[in-house]
Amino acid sequence: MKIHRSAYLIILLACIVLAGACKKNRHWELSRFVSPETCGGCHDAIYEQWKGSMHNLAHHDPLYREVAIHDLKGLSDPDEILEAEHCVVCHTPVGYVSGLPKKTSDHLKKIPGLAAQGIQCDYCHSATKVRKIYNAEIDIEPGNGESDPGTKRGPRKDVEPEYHTAAYSAMHTRSEFCGACHDVRHVVFGTRLETPYEEWKEGPYAKKGVQCQECHMRQRPGAPSTGSTERPDNPGALAAGAKERPHVYTHYFAGGNTLIPSLFGNSEQSKLAGERLRHAATLSVDSALSDGMLRVTVTNTGAGHRIPTGLSHVRQMWLEITVTGAGGRKLFRSGALDAQGRIMPGAIIYHTVFGDGTGNPVMNVAKAREILGDNRIAPLASEVASYRLPEISEASVTVEAKLWYRIVSQELVDSVLGKGKLAIPSVLMASDKKIVKVQ
Ligand code: HEC
Ligand code: HEC
Ligand code: HEC
Ligand code: HEC
Ligand code: HEC
Structure with missing residues (x-):
């Protein structure tokens, strides 16, 4: 009898471990996501900032697309092909989880508009968990589409939202959330391809508790918000008509890219990247x-x-x-x-x-x-x-x-x-x- 019980326990444990290991990014129908334009109907300022950002442009970005197509050419090693077909996981995460497109090579085909809108409001604000701090292993729980947008997760405990419900999420205030996509490893060889999170984690800013958000989501024109400048508050409201707050996190997400935003006519975003680089x-x-x-x-x-x-x-x-x-x-x-x-x-x-x-x-x-x-x-x-x-x-x-x-x-x-x-x-x-x- 005793042996039986521990056997059960071992099987149960094995199941849990296996289920964890096999838990891949789940499939979600595209119709479950709400478009950024709908969110922008109330969050107008945040929408305008995001619109110019590389997050919006991540799928349309011609440099990304050309490199992706170029890298796929002439590959025959199946391990290398796996990696080259993997780009969409981060560059169009909503497309990836809805299977439109599932692979980089599907890019050449037209994909539905919403999937092409890069890293968007409803993806980030439906995120519930980071499983690994690389390769976009993020769990999400979107609502049921435009008529029932579900719960949006964010940094506040005291919001009174309309249209959707809201839940406080400490994860959204932390570098691990950004690192989930920004640290990139080769899917087969494990080579560290991009490591801003690891570099941050080993460095002085992690020790001082300065998260990615404190530099990248405080920037606005005239306030580069880097380690060598002030990172001032940005007073305003979270949504049109909502109460004034001492600070609202911005969504420009400027890095060093001055070129691609300007190709899409977003000269303000290019200026922000320039200011960031100069500080x-x-x-x-x-x-x-x-x-x-x-x-x-x-x-x-x-x-x-x-x-x-x-x-x-x-x-x-x-x-x-x-x-x-x-x-x-x-x-x-x-x-x-x-x-x-x-x-x-x-x-x-x-x-x-x-x-x-x-x-x-x-x-x-x-x-x-x-x-x-x-x-x-x-x-x-x-x-x-x-x-x-x-x-x-x-x-x-x-x-x-x-x-x-x-x-x-x-x-x-x-x-x-x-x-x-x-x-x-x-x-x-x-x-x-x-x-x-x-x-
Ligand atoms: C795990 C997430 C992830 C995957 C998978 C991924 N990328 Fe990226 N990619 C990023 C991030 C994050 C950046 C922004 C890094 C930066 O600006 O330095 C980026 C930036 C780029 C850029 C620079 C674009 C520009 O305008 O400067 C290119 C090119 C690119 N990726 C190509 C690819 C290709 C090709 C693949 C597939 C082989 C791929 N990426 C897979 C996350 C990813
Ligand atoms: C009908 C207007 C409206 C629409 C549309 C709307 N929101 Fe909101 N949202 C609000 C209001 C109002 C608040 C609360 C503002 C406050 O209390 O300061 C809010 C709060 C939030 C918060 C903060 C939550 C927290 O706990 O920190 C997030 C995140 C958010 N919305 C994301 C979204 C996303 C993503 C969409 C699109 C899927 C969206 N909203 C669409 C009105 C709207
Ligand atoms: C102390 C402020 C600060 C913090 C904290 C910070 N960054 Fe940055 N980041 C900068 C500055 C300044 C630049 C512009 C210089 C550059 O491009 O490297 C930058 C550039 C970038 C770029 C563009 C790099 C390129 O050249 O393509 C990415 C991507 C980025 N940061 C991601 C992150 C992520 C992810 C985190 C958290 C793990 C983070 N940053 C934390 C200040 C910061
Ligand atoms: C790359 C992921 C990402 C995208 C895309 C994104 N957000 Fe956010 N958003 C965040 C994070 C992270 C925070 C919390 C920052 C913090 O508190 O440190 C946030 C905060 C917010 C807040 C609360 C701001 C505050 O100061 O309390 C609102 C409202 C919001 N986002 C709406 C939107 C809307 C609307 C869009 C699309 C136009 C959008 N977000 C796109 C990651 C994202
Ligand atoms: C779903 C994946 C994902 C998440 C989550 C995410 N990013 Fe990004 N981010 C990207 C990709 C992909 C790009 C590059 C798009 C391109 O260059 O084509 C990018 C671009 C950027 C850039 C512009 C880089 C440049 O070269 O100018 C910055 C800055 C940035 N992200 C910061 C952040 C911060 C801060 C967070 C956390 C609050 C975050 N990102 C969360 C995927 C993500």
Whole structure:
């Protein structure tokens, strides 16, 4: 009898464990979701902010789509195909959970409008649980569509909603919620492809309790809200006609992307990304050469994670150095762009490099089996860049250093879209200019 009971217990436990392990993102009919426009009927300010954001554009984003199509081409390894077909999980989460589309390759077909609206109100505010802090393992409980929107989860305990009911959710106020999508791992090889949450978790901001939301959902025009600036309250109402509150979390979700929003006519969003980048780092040129080396210190003063973060094998942050002597004579240059918009060889570029498992660099994440390099700058940390200058006879020279950022290299865009199709802008993040003693 005793043996029987423990056998039952073991079977029961095994069932629970298995059910947990097998619990995949559940299927929900598209008709169960409410459109962002309906939410915007009352939450007008928040809707306008979200509309310009990369969350809205995540599916339409031409850079994402071109890279996704490009990466799928010519794959034959089934493990690599699995990864390349997985993009929709995050870039159109409502599409994914409703099966429209289920795979990246379905993209080329037309998908229903609501599914194409990227990361939207009703997805985030129906979220009930984060199962893993990567690869969008988020449980959701949407309502029954426009006529019965169900419960929307948010950060407040004292709301009086109309149209829908509301429930307090501590999860929405925490970095784990963002990390659920922003940390990305290869579905088969497990390679850490994007890690802003891990970088944040190991860094000083997590220790101080400064969540992603405190930087990214306080920004508004004129208030970049980074680690190096104030992160002021944003007084207003949660919905039109609702009571005034000292602070309402904003929904611009600005990062470093100044280009894609502007392609969709959202110049305000591009400006916000620019302001964010200009309050992320500082540069300082040493006032004398040491051992013939010129030293420039780059400090991550404003980001809660490394700079750059996210898609950091594609992002480029780099140093441009110009050394001039008497009469404006150029003595040394590094990191300038050539006529084709390429960074000249030998420049210091901060990014990650993935490998194919045998030490060869790869750009296609589907093939990423290892991390070959990562020289990005951790939050509040400094890195010193050193340059050996040519023989200089003057006692002092003028050194100008610039820290640039762009979302993608010109050569990658040229190879995917064709030459001359899309010019990638560079944003000046920080600069310093000094007279440097040579002897
Ligand atoms: C008919 C108007 C109306 C519509 C439409 C509407 N809401 Fe609301 N919502 C409100 C009001 C009013 C409040 C409460 C404001 C207050 O008390 O300050 C609210 C509160 C909220 C909150 C805060 C909940 C909390 O506990 O912190 C969230 C989140 C929210 N709504 C999301 C949504 C989403 C998502 C949609 C679309 C699916 C939506 N709302 C549609 C009127 C509306
Ligand atoms: C990427 C996920 C995400 C999307 C998309 C999103 N929200 Fe939110 N929203 C949040 C989070 C997270 C918070 C809570 C921030 C905090 O308290 O730290 C929030 C807060 C809110 C609040 C309460 C604000 C406050 O200060 O109490 C409302 C209302 C709201 N969202 C409505 C909307 C509407 C309407 C949309 C679509 C136009 C939308 N949200 C899109 C994640 C999202
Ligand atoms: C359902 C998945 C999902 C969730 C949850 C989510 N994001 Fe995102 N987020 C994305 C995707 C996908 C993109 C990129 C879209 C693109 O570039 O095409 C993005 C873009 C962004 C960007 C813009 C990046 C840039 O390069 O400019 C920021 C900032 C951001 N998210 C912050 C947040 C924060 C903060 C939270 C938590 C409150 C959050 N996100 C929650 C999926 C998500
Ligand atoms: C202390 C403020 C701060 C915190 C906390 C913070 N960020 Fe950021 N974030 C920034 C700044 C500043 C930038 C612009 C510099 C850059 O692009 O790296 C940025 C940029 C980004 C980008 C765009 C990166 C790129 O270049 O493509 C993403 C995505 C992002 N953050 C996500 C997150 C997530 C997710 C969290 C929480 C785990 C978070 N951030 C926490 C300040 C912060
Ligand atoms: C687990 C979630 C997740 C998955 C799966 C995912 N992405 Fe993303 N993707 C993101 C997030 C979050 C960002 C924003 C990061 C940033 O801005 O640095 C992003 C940004 C991008 C961007 C940059 C877009 C821009 O405008 O700068 C490209 C390109 C991209 N993803 C391609 C892909 C491809 C191709 C796949 C499938 C092989 C894929 N992603 C799968 C979450 C995901």
